[in-house]
Amino acid sequence: MDKDLEKIFWDFKLIEPPAGLFDKIILAIKREQELRQTKRLLFGFLFLLVISFIAAPLSWTMLLNQIKSSGISYLVSTAVSDFRTFLTIWQDFSLAILESLPITEIITFSISFGICLFTLRLFLYRKKLLFQYLVNNLKFS
Amino acid sequence: MEETQKNQTKKGDILKLILIGLGVFIISALIFKTGMFIGAMKASFSYRWAEEYHRNFAGPRAGFFGFKPPLPGDFIESHGTFGEIIKIEGNTLIVKGRENIEKIVLLTEKTIIKSGLRDIKISDLKIGDMVVIIGSPNEQGQIEAKLIRVFPPKIIFKGLKFYE
Numbered sequence: 481m482d483k484d485l486e487k488i489f490w491d492f493k494l495i496e497p498p499a500g501l502f503d504k505i506i507l508a509i510k511r512e513q514e515l516r517q518t519k520r521l522l523f524g525f526l527f528l529l530v531i532s533f534i535a536a537p538l539s540w541t542m543l544l545n546q547i548k549s550s551g552i553s554y555l556v557s558t559a560v561s562d563f564r565t566f567l568t569i570w571q572d573f574s575l576a577i578l579e580s581l582p583i584t585e586i587i588t589f590s591i592s593f594g595i596c597l598f599t600l601r602l603f604l605y606r607k608k609l610l611f612q613y614l615v616n617n618l619k620f621s
Numbered sequence: 622m623e624e625t626q627k628n629q630t631k632k633g634d635i636l637k638l639i640l641i642g643l644g645v646f647i648i649s650a651l652i653f654k655t656g657m658f659i660g661a662m663k664a665s666f667s668y669r670w671a672e673e674y675h676r677n678f679a680g681p682r683a684g685f686f687g688f689k690p691p692l693p694g695d696f697i698e699s700h701g702t703f704g705e706i707i708k709i710e711g712n713t714l715i716v717k718g719r720e721n722i723e724k725i726v727l728l729t730e731k732t733i734i735k736s737g738l739r740d741i742k743i744s745d746l747k748i749g750d751m752v753v754i755i756g757s758p759n760e761q762g763q764i765e766a767k768l769i770r771v772f773p774p775k776i777i778f779k780g781l782k783f784y785e
Contacts, residue, residue, distance in 0.1 A: 549719060551702075551718070554703045554753045555701055555753060558755070558770045561770070562733075565733055565735075565768050569755060572700050573700075573701075575659070575662070575701075576698065576701025578655070578659050579698040579699065580701070
């Protein structure tokens with residue numbers, strides 16, 4: 481039995497894989513990973529774009545409305561027009577201005593503005609990659 | 622050699638990130654602390670304003686026919702107000718401002734009253750004048766005015782609501 485097996489394996493021809501196959505496999509895996517990353521990036525970018533398109537104008541309008549109704553513009557205008565008086569009672573002036581600041585709206589607008597800037601930066605830094613991915617996908621579809 | 626340089630750059634980046642993080646944290650903590658201070662001041666003034674409402678506006682403590690004093694949606698600003706003068710009584714003004722909140726403003730000898738570029742007297746103030754008042758709150762939920770600026774509403778606040 482053992483001899484038969486030996487004979488079989490003696491005659492067995494070892495097939496060597498073609499040269500560079502390993503590298504090709506690794507390259508293909510890397511490409512696939514890159515593609516997946518680009519896809520994730522594209523979806524992230526689109527998500528952020530939609531969010532910033534909705535949030536930025538909305539929060540800006542809210543901020544403007546609050547600035548109008550909080551009266552902060554009148555306080556600032558008084559501080560500017562009566563600058564000497566402002567200097568003598570600056571503490572009360574500053575507190576009055578701070579009290580009427582629409583904090584929630586300022587924070588909301590800052591966050592949405594930050595998202596807008598981040599989306600723009602993402603687009604500027606990765607536009608080549610994103611366009612390439614889109615063009616390739618459109619070609620194959 | 623290259624690896625040492627890379628390591629140094631990495632360490633520099635980490636230090637930069639730590640410094641930025643620390644800066645952001647300190648700024649956020651300062652803003653938070655200021656917010657707490659301002660909020661506490663507004664809350665305290667609002668409490669006094671509501672407590673003294675019946676005395677200041679001559680109504681019964683429990684309100685007319687069980688109605689409580691009109692509570693504002695947010696805390697009331699204590700160091701300034703803007704709105705329309707609805708009553709003048711000696712050295713006291715009642716100003717109706719944002720969200721129709723009426724505030725009592727006390728005038729002293731030191732109160733500066735201005736209309737345009739000129740100084741005016743208390744007697745020059747009229748009911749219906751649009752004013753911006755800067756002052757400090759007292760224990761009775763009133764504002765002791767330090768500066769009163771009279772604005773011509775149709776010119777200055779054209780296109781804007783003076784108060785809501």
